[in-house]
Amino acid sequence: MQDRPGLRSRALFRDERDVIAPGQQRIALLSQLALASGQGASVTDVDGNTYLDFFAGVAVASLGHAHPRYVAAVEAQLRRISVGSFTTESRLRLLRLIARLAPGDLGRTQLYSGGAEAVEAAFRLAMSYTGKYEIVGFWGGFHGKTAGVMGLIGDESKHGWGPLPGGRFSVPYPDCYRCPFKLSYPDCALACVDFARESITRTTSGAVAAIIVEPMQGTAGNVVPPPEFLPAIRDLAHEIGAVLIADEMITGFGRTGRWFGCNHTGVVPDVMTVGKGMGNGFPISGLISTDEIVAATPFARPSASSSSYGGNPLAAAAALATLETIVDDGLVEHAARVGARMLDGLRDMQERYPFIGDVRGVGLLIGLDLVRDRATKEPLGREVTERIFTEALRRGLLMMGYFPRVRINPPLTITQEQADAGLAILEEVFAAVAVEVRAT
Ligand SMILES: Cc1ncc(COP(=O)(O)O)c(C=O)c1O
Numbered sequence: 001m002q003d004r005p006g007l008r009s010r011a012l013f014r015d016e017r018d019v020i021a022p023g024q025q026r027i028a029l030l031s032q033l034a035l036a037s038g039q040g041a042s043v044t045d046v047d048g049n050t051y052l053d054f055f056a057g058v059a060v061a062s063l064g065h066a067h068p069r070y071v072a073a074v075e076a077q078l079r080r081i082s083v084g085s086f087t088t089e090s091r092l093r094l095l096r097l098i099a100r101l102a103p104g105d106l107g108r109t110q111l112y113s114g115g116a117e118a119v120e121a122a123f124r125l126a127m128s129y130t131g132k133y134e135i136v137g138f139w140g141g142f143h144g145k146t147a148g149v150m151g152l153i154g155d156e157s158k159h160g161w162g163p164l165p166g167g168r169f170s171v172p173y174p175d176c177y178r179c180p181f182k183l184s185y186p187d188c189a190l191a192c193v194d195f196a197r198e199s200i201t202r203t204t205s206g207a208v209a210a211i212i213v214e215p216m217q218g219t220a221g222n223v224v225p226p227p228e229f230l231p232a233i234r235d236l237a238h239e240i241g242a243v244l245i246a247d248e249m250i251t252g253f254g255r256t257g258r259w260f261g262c263n264h265t266g267v268v269p270d271v272m273t274v275g276k277g278m279g280n281g282f283p284i285s286g287l288i289s290t291d292e293i294v295a296a297t298p299f300a301r302p303s304a305s306s307s308s309y310g311g312n313p314l315a316a317a318a319a320l321a322t323l324e325t326i327v328d329d330g331l332v333e334h335a336a337r338v339g340a341r342m343l344d345g346l347r348d349m350q351e352r353y354p355f356i357g358d359v360r361g362v363g364l365l366i367g368l369d370l371v372r373d374r375a376t377k378e379p380l381g382r383e384v385t386e387r388i389f390t391e392a393l394r395r396g397l398l399m400m401g402y403f404p405r406v407r408i409n410p411p412l413t414i415t416q417e418q419a420d421a422g423l424a425i426l427e428e429v430f431a432a433v434a435v436e437v438r439a440t
Contacts, residue, residue: 004394006047009034027055030386030402031393038065041414043398052422054399054410059218059250059365062277063325064411070280073321074314082314085306091316097323098288101259104268108294111286111311115249115275116144118285119212121305122271123148125287126210126243128296134208136200136242138173139180140220143212143247143273152212154220169203171196173217174225177358177369178377185226193232200240210245210271211237215261218250221405222367224360230265243270243293249285250365253277254326254412257336257363264362277412282318283309331412332363338419339363342408345423353430355380355437364414368406372437379404384437388429397425 005013012034034046041064044050053061063070077090091111099107112118127133137143137152144150150158151168158164172180172192181191200208213233217223230246237244246269251261255277258264262272270293275285299305309315326332343361346368350356357371370380370388382402389402399422400407410419 003047004049004051004396005031005033005045006049008046009049012046025058026402027389027398027400030389031398033393033398040064040067041411041418049396051393051396051398052410052418052425053414054397054408054422056277056409056411057281058276058400059255059409060276060279060281062253062255062331062412063280063322064413067280067325067413069325070318070321074282074318077314077317080313083312085311088313088316090313090320091311094316094320094323097320097327098274098286101253101323101327102272102288103260103262105290106268106272106288108291109286109288110294110305111284111315112275112307113283113285113309113315114144115273115285116146116149117307118249118273118275118287119143119245119247120146120148121299122212122245122273122287123210124305125271125289125293125296125299126245128299129243129293130209130241132207132209132242134167134169134204136169136171136196136204136208136211138213138217139170140173140175140217140223141170141212141214141247142217142219143249169200171199173213173220173223174229175217175220175223176226177223177360190226190228190232193229193236196233197236197239200236208240208242210243212245212247214247214249215251215264215267216256216362216365218365218407218409221369221403222361222365222407222409224362224365224367227265230262230267234267234269237270245269245271245273247273249273249275250277250409253323254332254335255363255409256365257332257339259332261362278322279315279319280322282315282322284311284315284319286311326412329413335363335412338414338416339366341416342366342419342423345420349423349427349430353434355434356430361408364408364410364412366408368408370404370406380437384433387436388433391429391432392425395425395428397422397429399426 013032036046139154141154151164176185252274271289346359358369372378
């Protein structure tokens, strides 16, 4: 077997250790990869090794790498103008296209550069519209790492960052494989929603501006809630006079085999936040809402909701090329088709490998739960999951498999053959570690 990553990769990685601050993404640290290029759903390192990409920069590379139409559009725009907040033709086309694709009457977009920045803007919008100031999120949720959203990280990764800003509350998400109430769907009758209602009454000061929810949770492990959940949370938000923010940063623009995660349940949120795959790597994000909501002040005052880079000509051209390509190439339907077959393949594997406790997903947002024992659901230990990651890498597959909650989110352009090849590698890896798992 080839040495992946190779010697040049490892040497560059080592040299960078002297000048880079720690705290990079775990996948970069574990892989020690130095990349030279990418093409579609594969990337090539500086030693010339290629890897199938089941990672896509955490669901960012929706079109995959170096897509010709994307490259041409960004190159052409760079030669014209890159900077400034003035109207451009491509931005107008982008905003019109977003308004056409977004559900219901969500027809007004404001653009930013990063996901957390857009989520914070959505909070300011919700505060402007409701005159209230508290935010409710979910266990397992993730909306970024800036101060205003950090309190809504729904896991222990926020430990050590206190004191966190006040006015942020979290309630359990229907992560049904690991139900916090130890109940089973559908017998639970969505006890988590009743709990959320009660918890909001008892823990907030009664001034909730927004409930923010990921239609499917990405960081938690590509978790898919039951279909009744989102409608129930929308109703709860409206019951308490709050807006519903759907954070579609990962689930937006085709990832789940529909245009937005919300489309799976017909819920039209009051505000959607988008980013990641929308720009295929160009840092662009945004919020989308209605005429009525975006008119609220202070959000609507001149310069009150703008930023230095938001919606600049280069960003707009990159996002327009990305979204037009997703439309023209039918990538949403493609994601649904390829994703469904990948799920079938993984469910077959689940029958062969007892340590695959759960397989779930929609479109090309797929998650696995690896367990020591299916009865207790005790998660597989880090030493085994990190081996799964490195064994996959050695065989030419890059994926977020270093935690027991494996996340699979390849570019929407991945071909069926590439998806099959990736799963074949995964099967080989699972077979290789099966003995080890039995021994632990
Ligand atoms: C659902 C969701 N919202 C927001 C963010 C934050 O985005 P960014 O890293 O661009 O700030 C992320 C990032 O992973 C995310 O998954």
